[in-house]
Amino acid sequence: MKRIPSDDGKGEAAIAPLAGLRVADFSQNLAGPCATQILADLGADVVKVEPPGGDPARRWGPPFIGGDDRRVDGEGTRADGESAHMDGDGCLFHAVNRNKRGVVLDLKTAEGREAAFALAERSDIVVQAFRPGVADRFGIGWEAVRAANPAVIYLSVLAYGSEGPLRNDPGYDPLMQARSGLMAVTGERGGKPVRVGTSIVDLGTGMWAAIAILGALAERTRTGKGCHVTASLLDTSLAWMSYHITGYLATGRESAPMGTSIAMIAPYQAFPCSDGEVMIAAGNDAIFRRLCGALGLKELAEDPDYADNASRVANNEALAGVLARRTRSHAAAALLRLLADHKVPAAPIHSVAAAVADPQTRATGMVRRRLHPYLGDYVDIPMPVRWDGRRAELRRFPPSVGEHQLELFPEEPQLSEEPSAPESE
Numbered sequence: 304m305k306r307i308p309s310d311d312g313k314g315e316a317a318i319a320p321l322a323g324l325r326v327a328d329f330s331q332n333l334a335g336p337c338a339t340q341i342l343a344d345l346g347a348d349v350v351k352v353e354p355p356g357g358d359p360a361r362r363w364g365p366p367f368i369g370g371d372d373r374r375v376d377g378e379g380t381r382a383d384g385e386s387a388h389m390d391g392d393g394c395l396f397h398a399v400n401r402n403k404r405g406v407v408l409d410l411k412t413a414e415g416r417e418a419a420f421a422l423a424e425r426s427d428i429v430v431q432a433f434r435p436g437v438a439d440r441f442g443i444g445w446e447a448v449r450a451a452n453p454a455v456i457y458l459s460v461l462a463y464g465s466e467g468p469l470r471n472d473p474g475y476d477p478l479m480q481a482r483s484g485l486m487a488v489t490g491e492r493g494g495k496p497v498r499v500g501t502s503i504v505d506l507g508t509g510m511w512a513a514i515a516i517l518g519a520l521a522e523r524t525r526t527g528k529g530c531h532v533t534a535s536l537l538d539t540s541l542a543w544m545s546y547h548i549t550g551y552l553a554t555g556r557e558s559a560p561m562g563t564s565i566a567m568i569a570p571y572q573a574f575p576c577s578d579g580e581v582m583i584a585a586g587n588d589a590i591f592r593r594l595c596g597a598l599g600l601k602e603l604a605e606d607p608d609y610a611d612n613a614s615r616v617a618n619n620e621a622l623a624g625v626l627a628r629r630t631r632s633h634a635a636a637a638l639l640r641l642l643a644d645h646k647v648p649a650a651p652i653h654s655v656a657a658a659v660a661d662p663q664t665r666a667t668g669m670v671r672r673r674l675h676p677y678l679g680d681y682v683d684i685p686m687p688v689r690w691d692g693r694r695a696e697l698r699r700f701p702p703s704v705g706e707h708q709l710e711l712f713p714e715e716p717q718l719s720e721e722p723s724a725p726e727s728e
Contacts, residue, residue: 319346337509405702
């Protein structure tokens with residue numbers, strides 16, 4: 304297990320278990336790039352292959368990083384009418400493409416396909432997120448790469464999986480949230496279905512794919528053989544619905560949106576204050592008793608209707624009303640202090656700005672500021688794990704389009720910079 308230099312100024316190195324491995328990354332958008340960024344953070348040499356014009360995620364915005372994004376109206380247009388992104392890249396692109404080298408290959412040309420196959424042939428891991436059949440047309444499908452490189456770990460990121468009537472259809476995160484039932488259980492009680500406020504399916508698929516690749520690498524160490532790994536957006540979305548689905552199959556009752564609360568635990572939701580709301584999580588009987596004590600409601604803890612969690616869930620509406628009458632008399636900050644004194648888990652409901660400014664957020668090191676060579680002050684959100692207290696290093700900023708072209712393909716002919724139509728998931 305190799306180690307890479309620490310970027311936290313403390314001198315000790317973070318582990319890089321995948322150092323020495325090469326990844327050919329033909330994926331675009333979010334899911335595939337998320338998987339390969341995890342591999343890159345773990346030390347692998349990831350070569351990101353983009354079409355002429357770059358990964359479409361570079362143009363998703365505003366907001367953009369590095370472009371003229373300071374005078375933008377609500378339609379993503381500058382005051383002078385030009386495109387807002389100029390030479391900048393979308394924040395979504397920067398979120399999933401650090402620690403990679405970048406090249407441009409036009410896979411619709413014979414030269415581009417030849418270079419892509421040569422890269423895949425000498426890589427330990429190949430990742431693609433094209434629609435079914437497209438990688439085969441480009442000459443970098445599983446069978447072709449495996450024939451040349453039997454030890455390769457080959458990842459296909461699919462939309463709907465490799466079976467079923469939709470297997471050849473393109474798919475995107477919100478479509479999966481809709482189809483899997485995830486939107487149906489998200490939102491306020493009695494309200495319309497709501498999309499989860501982050502690209503949870505794309506990012507989750509990237510995580511599952513990276514886990515599967517690590518398992519395949521371990522198997523290759525044991526057997527010497529590669530394998531074809533598949534991950535799909537729909538599978539991930541259904542996996543996030545696991546306890547909702549098992550509950551429905553066990554009882555015949557469907558889950559419904561519950562706002563900030565959850566069906567299985569009470570009280571476990573946001574409560575009103577005089578100046579906002581506070582999230583309270585009384586996850587067991589002891590915490591509930593402490594909550595009652597904090598709010599001057601000790602008799603409530605002795606009430607048979609609230610004696611245990613099952614009783615509280617059955618009577619949650621009445622219980623929430625009683626608790627809300629007490630919490631409403633407190634300012635949020637004062638209520639949080641009171642609950643902390645009584646060891647009741649609670650949290651403010653932050654905006655993004657407040658979350659970034661939170662002292663606990665700052666203490667975690669999860670908002671990592673670095674000096675970018677041409678963007679100046681740059682913020683990176685690192686992998687949310689540590690090894691012996693160290694986070695994975697930021698070795699490379701997300702590459703500009705074709706930044707490492709000459710480094711990896713010194714004899715490659717000049718390519719057009721006109722965008723190609725994406726054929727990804």
